[in-house]
Amino acid sequence: MEHAFSLFVRSIFVDNMIFASFLGMCSYLAVSKNVKTSFGLGVAVTFVLLVTLPVNYLLQTKVLAADGIFGIDLTYLSFILFIAVIAGIVQLVEMVVERFSPSLYNALGIFLPLIAVNCAIMGGSLFMQQRISMDPATSSQAIGSVGDAFIYALGSGIGWLLAIVALAAIREKMAYSVVPKSLQGLGITFITVGLMAMAFMCFSGLSL
């Protein structure tokens, strides 16, 4: 229980997807113009993470690993398998959202199918693959069960959501300020994210 809690808090603040490892930057920069759409995208990313990470965890440990059902080490197939799972699930989520919430579907537009190529999702799976080999007794980053994978997905998703909503709020306010001409748009956004990342660095001393 204690391990699950510290894994959860760490993945939100210390190992934040955006500020510590820059994952999902493209849609992060493109969609963060207003709070409402960015919240919708954050929820979608969290949801896709929640589904894909446990599935990929099971694939990695039960099918690809040397002691899996085939009895041979198939980890070199992991990139292809992970991305196929992610693309398939995103397609499924897209159909479900279109059927049950057309307004959210329209608001997210092209970014819903693009979640398939959002590095936050693939990055989550690849970090999970690295963390399986860690020892849960000594490292609070270790992922030893499907439950841990689920908690890691939830934490990283919330961390991503937090980061995109915060940036969107800052950019809404910044629309009224005077910025040098060639720094407008992309340039100032990068610098803002840099300053936000510095603020998040103070969490790195957090020991749980």
Next chain:
Amino acid sequence: MSSLFSKDNQKVFLEPLNLNNPILVQVLGICSALAVTSKLEPSIVMGLSVTVITAFSNVIISLLRKTIPNRIRIIIQLVVVAALVTIVSMVLKAFAYDVSVELSVYVGLIITNCILMGRLEAFAMSNEPWPSFLDGVGSGLGYAWILVVVGAVRELFGSGTLLNIRIIPQFCYDAGYMDNGMMTMPAMAMIILGCVVWAHRALVKE
């Protein structure tokens, strides 16, 4: 032979290097550009890997473009890219193990690099293999030179070295000069890239 390097093909190759740079203008592939640039060496390796993968995935998709059904094209593109990335990652592990450890998950994340999907969708799906190859190399190199610039600045001011060779001499340290540890932190990557975008926008007029 002359048709291979015609005006159009030259344009396809040169545009992504500057005017239509994938990072500075199209804002694609930012994640890896920020994460791997704390040193110069991994930046160069990463830039070259992406160039190779964009070029060859462009060629493969361009050859297959007439046979790919429209509805499932994204999955086919992803599988082609994933196969190429697996090959590159194995080559890196075999011949440059230290760098591949340093790059860690970011080699695998080339699969989800938006530059690749962008070029495949926008160019390779509607063009012949040879222009697609040039487009891939151009986009890859356009991405690589930004990585090299950011990586060089961060390594020079963060650790006083370039490619692990000491550039800032010892007597500067004796006189009180100190490395800026902040430069090796992720946050500075954002700020340096912001400044590169600023300089590029100020110098290049559309």
